[in-house]
Amino acid sequence: MRASITAVGHYIPEKILTNKDLERIVDTSDEWIRTRTGIRERRILDADKGTSYMAVAAAKMVLRQKNISAAEIDLIIVATTTPDMTVPPTAAFVQKELKAVNCWGFDLNGACSGFLFALATGAQFIESGRHRKVLVIGADKMSAIVDYQDRNTCILFGDAAGAVLLEPARNEDLGIRDYILHLDGSGSEYLRIAAGGSLLPTTLETVANKMHYLYQDGKTVFKFAVNGMTEVVAEILENNGLKGGDIKLFIPHQANFRIIDAVAKKVGLRPDQVMLNIEKYGNTTAATIPLAMSEAYQQRLMHTNDWIVMAAFGAGFTWGSLLLRWEMD
Numbered sequence: 001m002r003a004s005i006t007a008v009g010h011y012i013p014e015k016i017l018t019n020k021d022l023e024r025i026v027d028t029s030d031e032w033i034r035t036r037t038g039i040r041e042r043r044i045l046d047a048d049k050g051t052s053y054m055a056v057a058a059a060k061m062v063l064r065q066k067n068i069s070a071a072e073i074d075l076i077i078v079a080t081t082t083p084d085m086t087v088p089p090t091a092a093f094v095q096k097e098l099k100a101v102n103c104w105g106f107d108l109n110g111a112c113s114g115f116l117f118a119l120a121t122g123a124q125f126i127e128s129g130r131h132r133k134v135l136v137i138g139a140d141k142m143s144a145i146v147d148y149q150d151r152n153t154c155i156l157f158g159d160a161a162g163a164v165l166l167e168p169a170r171n172e173d174l175g176i177r178d179y180i181l182h183l184d185g186s187g188s189e190y191l192r193i194a195a196g197g198s199l200l201p202t203t204l205e206t207v208a209n210k211m212h213y214l215y216q217d218g219k220t221v222f223k224f225a226v227n228g229m230t231e232v233v234a235e236i237l238e239n240n241g242l243k244g245g246d247i248k249l250f251i252p253h254q255a256n257f258r259i260i261d262a263v264a265k266k267v268g269l270r271p272d273q274v275m276l277n278i279e280k281y282g283n284t285t286a287a288t289i290p291l292a293m294s295e296a297y298q299q300r301l302m303h304t305n306d307w308i309v310m311a312a313f314g315a316g317f318t319w320g321s322l323l324l325r326w327e328m329d
């Protein structure tokens with residue numbers, strides 16, 4: 001039995017932070033940000049709300065689309081780097097708010113690859129026959145961990161959530177067909193939040209040194225992201241006897257337009273095969289892929305039997321690709 005995506009939804013906060021707004025906060029320019037990253041604006045969640053607020057809204061869109069009640073959900077997986085709290089898991093807040101009274105669930109931290117890792121994990125429970133309805137959510141409130149005095153990072157990130165429902169596929173051709181996932185901890189020094197974990201708990205000193213904010217060596221991450229994503233997309237196509245031309249839509253993690261463009265060119269994809277929305281939202285970490293998928297579905301860019309490839313790269317390093325045949329009309 002294969003696992004298939006049978007509903008997809010998303011949530012974006014109303015507040016918009018434009019490049020012009022950032023020009024007033026740090027030494028940067030709209031032109032620099034657009035040409036180096038492809039980003040024009042990003043969404044920012046209210047300070048008094050947590051990641052679960054967005055996760056719940058995205059999940060509700062999925063339930064409405066499928067016309068099912070939350071009580072039918074067997075399992076909730078929330079991929080996030082920015083949980084509401086360290087304990088309990090954000091999945092618990094989502095369960096409570098949705099009133100999903102017959103499920104279990106957990107958080108999964110795969111950084112920017114979190115949604116792909118969660119999708120592959122959720123699929124196991126469908127494929128084994130153990131569960132019939134698994135909610136997989138990617139949600140991040142990056143504004144909570146970004147230093148708005150650091151121009152290297154604050155221009156890149158935004159807040160959002162996306163969610164999908166996994167169910168048994170209608171037939172053996174449809175649904176998740178393959179995935180290739182990787183983890184290489186030698187990349188851990190290039191993208192991290194050093195303090196606030198068990199290794200270096202928060203102290204006045206760690207806060208004064210801004211160690212509770214996201215640090216990134218952008219140049220190094222960029223190179224690894226292009227190479228890693230190119231390799232896994234080329235590999236998954238080859239393993240499944242597919243060529244670039246067979247793919248209806250490539251839905252990549254949206255971290256930098258130049259990364260996506262380089263990967264697409266290297267694996268032989270035309271611009272019209274690539275889903276892009278980084279311009280509007282920036283990098284929303286675990287939310288980029290389900291958010292892009294939800295918008296692609298709304299724009300009717302995918303139809304039953306279409307081959308869809310996703311790919312992501314993130315802190316860890318984590319990276320991977322996932323191939324599926326789209327089930328919905």
Ligand code: COA
Pocket residue numbers: 027028029032033036037112151152155216217218219220221222225255256259283313314315
């Ligand atoms: N505005 C203006 N100038 C900036 C700037 C900003 N927001 N941020 C950095 N700069 C400056 C740098 O200080 C540097 O100046 P210098 O040459 O005088 O030292 C110059 O611009 C070039 O910086 P550099 O870091 O080499 O730019 P880049 O072309 O590598 O672009 C990133 C920076 C962050 C956009 C790019 O490296 C990137 O996208 N990396 C990967 C990000 C990513 O994918 N992260 C998440 C993975 S999930």
